[in-house]
Amino acid sequence: MLLKNPNAAFTAYPTELAKVLNQETAQQSKQWLSSWPLLNPQGTPFWDMTGTAKALGIQSLWIKDESKRSDLGSFKALGAPNALINLILKHFPTLDPKKIFLGEYRDQLAEFAVVSATDGNHGRALAAAAQASGCPCTIVIHAQVSQEREEAIAAYGANMVRITGNYDKSVEEADRIAKQHGWTVVSDTSYEGYTEIPRDVMQGYGVMAAETVAQLDAQQQIPTHIILQGGVGGLAAGVFSYFWEQYGANRPMFIVVEPSQADCLYQSAIQGKPASATGSVDSVMAGLACGETSQIAWEFLQPSVDFFALIDDQDAIEAMKQLAHGEHGDTPIVGGESGVAGLALLNQLAKQDQLQAIGINSDSRVLIFNTEGATAPALFQEFTGLTAQEIVAKQVK
Numbered sequence: 295m296l297l298k299n300p301n302a303a304f305t306a307y308p309t310e311l312a313k314v315l316n317q318e319t320a321q322q323s324k325q326w327l328s329s330w331p332l333l334n335p336q337g338t339p340f341w342d343m344t345g346t347a348k349a350l351g352i353q354s355l356w357i358k359d360e361s362k363r364s365d366l367g368s369f370k371a372l373g374a375p376n377a378l379i380n381l382i383l384k385h386f387p388t389l390d391p392k393k394i395f396l397g398e399y400r401d402q403l404a405e406f407a408v409v410s411a412t413d414g415n416h417g418r419a420l421a422a423a424a425q426a427s428g429c430p431c432t433i434v435i436h437a438q439v440s441q442e443r444e445e446a447i448a449a450y451g452a453n454m455v456r457i458t459g460n461y462d463k464s465v466e467e468a469d470r471i472a473k474q475h476g477w478t479v480v481s482d483t484s485y486e487g488y489t490e491i492p493r494d495v496m497q498g499y500g501v502m503a504a505e506t507v508a509q510l511d512a513q514q515q516i517p518t519h520i521i522l523q524g525g526v527g528g529l530a531a532g533v534f535s536y537f538w539e540q541y542g543a544n545r546p547m548f549i550v551v552e553p554s555q556a557d558c559l560y561q562s563a564i565q566g567k568p569a570s571a572t573g574s575v576d577s578v579m580a581g582l583a584c585g586e587t588s589q590i591a592w593e594f595l596q597p598s599v600d601f602f603a604l605i606d607d608q609d610a611i612e613a614m615k616q617l618a619h620g621e622h623g624d625t626p627i628v629g630g631e632s633g634v635a636g637l638a639l640l641n642q643l644a645k646q647d648q649l650q651a652i653g654i655n656s657d658s659r660v661l662i663f664n665t666e667g668a669t670a671p672a673l674f675q676e677f678t679g680l681t682a683q684e685i686v687a688k689q690v691k
């Protein structure tokens with residue numbers, strides 16, 4: 295399903311939005327995060343998928359591959375960690391931001407506790423950043439978070455709390471725990487009266503956009519379309535804002551894709567304000583299974599996203615197999631359930647002969663983001679028949 299957003303405009307990047315998210319602060323985040331040994335110092339690959347582009351009938355298809363960002367396996371390694379550095383600096387302004395994740399201030403931070411809800415990747419990234427800096431960390435997970443995702447977070451030393459409700463209930467529980475103990479919530483979603491930390495999380499995602507622009511520039515390329523997957527909308531806002539500032543009124547077409555059951559951004563576009571999902575909010579795309587739109591993210595998406603689209607779980611599973619097996623002669627890629635959503639949408643539209651509905655034709659150059667690798671390894675193997683290690687071994691170095 296596809297929805298054209300009547301509020302999207304091709305204008306210069308608005309000054310009001312630039313006060314919240316901007317390239318200068320994204321570059322600063324890049325600097326600060328660069329000292330964290332957990333992150334891949336080379337950034338992440340930018341694959342040119344020539345075979346798949348040909349099969350789709352388009353000029354180019356590029357995949358920015360966040361499975362290689364760090365051992366955490368997703369782009370989320372840039373978000374919560376960036377917010378944590380900013381938060382620590384707010385409370386301890388004399389600290390050197392580049393030394394926080396080297397554990398140099400462990401003693402000072404031993405009582406500075408943080409807490410967050412997660413459906414997996416955000417909590418894992420926060421736990422790893424807290425462990426590196428020496429802050430105690432509690433992560434609240436909901437009933438649908440798999441055992442293997444729970445263990446992956448706990449491996450970074452977080453205190454785990456599991457509730458019986460859904461993701462939105464876990465957000466409420468994290469808030470309650472924080473108030474009870476005087477801890478700070480480091481959430482990737484914003485709600486009434488809570489915007490600063492989610493803003494810093496989104497700004498961290500700008501690091502990925504900055505890298506991508508440099509990779510495009512190196513090839514003297516500008517995409518015509520960028521597709522991003524949506525959970526609460528923070529990823530799309532953090533990345534699209536960077537591209538909007540970069541290309542201004544000549545920006546590419548922006549498209550957001552979500553699971554049909556977790557359509558909060560699609561519903562927000564219909565209502566013209568942050569809205570809730572209408573479905574069960576239970577998708578195999580765990581990272582995108584969010585029922586509520588992030589308020590601050592919506593301020594960026596409403597005026598810029600040209601189309602909102604929905605895909606089914608089966609579309610994602612097919613795209614995972616396609617990438618894992620390197621179909622059409624392209625490099626095999628470790629694309630997790632939420633990571634492959636952009637490709638899944640392109641396949642769905644191509645199958646229905648609908649690519650032209652979002653303005654895609656034989657001259658189009660499309661950029662998508664594989665936002666996670668095998669973050670749930672057993673499920674990944676079940677869906678693709680391969681392990682991440684087997685796929686990486688086949689990649690062209």
Ligand SMILES: Cc1ncc(COP(=O)(O)O)c(C=O)c1O
Binds near residue numbers: 523524
């Ligand atoms: C792998 C992956 N991709 C995309 C997203 C969507 O990000 P956001 O919730 O900021 O829209 C998430 C969120 O958890 C995720 O884990």
